[in-house]
Amino acid sequence: MTLFTLSFLLLNSLFIYVLLLAPVLIYQIFELFRFQNESNKELFQFIQSVRYRDFSRNFDVKHAPDELKILRESFNQINSTFKTISKQNETSYHYLQKILELVDTGILSYQVEDGEVIWMNESLKKMLQLPYLKTIHSLQKRDPQLYDDVISLKATEGKIATAHVEKKAFKILLSATAFQTDGKKFMLIAFQNINEAVDETESKAWKKLLSVMTHEIMNSVAPISSLADTLKSRLEKSMDQIDNKEGAVYDLQIGIDTIKRRSESLLKFAEVYRNFNKINKPNLTRVYVRDLFENLYQLMEPTLEQKNIEMDIVLKDTGLMVDVDISLVEQVLINLLVNAIEAVKENPEARIILSADLSSEQKILIKIADNGAGIAEDVIENIFIPFFSTRKNGSGIGLSLCKEIMMLHKGNIQVQSKPEQGSVFTLVFGNA
Secondary structure: OHHHHHHHHHHOOOHHHHHHHHHHHHHHHHHHHHHHHHHHHHHHHHHHHHHOOOOOOOOOOOOOOHHHHHHHHHHHHHHHHHHHHHHHHHHHHHHHHHHHHHOOOEEEEEEOOOOEEEEEOHHHHHHHOOOOOOEHHHHHHHOHHHHHHHHOOOOOOEEEEEEEEOOEEEEEEEEEEEEEEOOEEEEEEEEEEOHHHHHHHHHHHHHHHHHHHHHHHHHHHHHHHHHHHHHHHHHHHOHHHOOOOOOHHHHHHHHHHHHHHHHHHHHHHHHHHHHHHHOOOOOOEEEEHHHHHHHHHHHHHHHHHHOOOEEEEEEOOOOOEEEEOHHHHHHHHHHHHHHHHHHOOOOOOOEEEEEEEEOOOOEEEEEEEEOOOOOOHHHHOOOOOOOOOOOOOOOOOHHHHHHHHHHHOOOEEEEEEEOOOEEEEEEEEEEO
């Protein structure tokens, strides 16, 4: 209206009125500029709050000029909406994080392009005993074989791999999925410890195989042993009717005795494995670990002194207790100690250490360590397999039996060894 009036006055040459109206126009232009500037400042502050996610900012509506009240009310409504969404997302994020921290499965997420690790949960850190991984490539120095398996894993693919931690190995199931966001590709890997499940499956398979084998051996060999007795009896009765000038009878007797002896050995061998398969439920009793150690030492002390072997017992907590079947666990300890004695026989400074302690997970660990010959790397993975033995006269049942007994106790047996440096067998029981 001011501009229209000013134009009318100019056209009619009413310059005196133009001079009077000009200050009004200048004032209005100044106020328009100031309003525009204030609006820009308000908009800039709102954009900054959105940019830095500062949704706590509140724009003063009460003391705002009338022309800015609607703008500030709109900004406050948008901020309030963003704040609600942000709280929901943050709650969902923390909720998901807590769930992932509670599960036993290890979770790892990394960027495919540069290998940067975005996130890994506590379960994975404990499983692999890694405090932190900056990139997935850092895993290569710690466990090259596992690194190769992880890197070669494709999306939606599953693979059984072996993880190596503190010279011990265990089976893990790797599962992968891929996702893309902001133009970047990420891999999400799940690490599930399946060592116990694999051990249990293998144990059932071996027990089934042994059951069939012992049944067939006993059915086939028992008649042979009986027939050998019959033949020997018939031979003794026919001694007078046989020409024994060239020692034929003597040869027959030796042959029959050999057949009988070997068949009886096979029957005993089959009976041992049959008894092995009969172990199915332990009779648990809560006992002090120190009592287990004392009984074992009293039993083995004469052998240790005879062979000049030093045995140390380390037990920091004398009140440590464990739920075990005493007779079965004593059998495990005796087997392991006998193996340790055999391993150190060539060492002039033979030494065996029997110890017990709690792990960081509150599991009871009983260890038998020796400074003997150790176990070769290509052999160590097979020592718990039935029939497998590194000794010439070994039956291959001792360590298999130990593992079976530990599995019955819901535990496990682990081994660490280096050739010419010794071995450490660890019995892992449930929580104290």
